[in-house]
Amino acid sequence: METLLEILNDIDDTVNWEDETALIDDRILDSFGVISLISELEDQFEIEIDASEIVPENFNSADAMWKMIQRLQEN
Template structure:
């Protein structure tokens, strides 16, 4: 999780990812941010995130992103 927080903070240092739970719904992460984040996550964690997993529920919070990563690692 610490590694994820570093990736998120590098992407958007002005956001407190420990508290935000509506990153997509409130427009804190825009589509370009999500695409950049996905590329970074795939590189950093050695996973592939399929298009059908790119939904707001998976990217609204750091916790949601972490659960997605855990799932992708299990399926790899």
């Protein structure tokens, strides 16, 4: 989770990533941010994020992203 938070802080260090629960819904994380984030997550965690995973439920919070990462690492 620490690595994920570092990645998120590199994208925007003004956001309280640990507490925010509506990153997509509140447009804190825009489409460009999501695309950049996906690339970074795939490289850092050695996962592949399919288009079907790119839904608000997986990106609305750091916790949701971490759960997705863990699930994808198990496959």
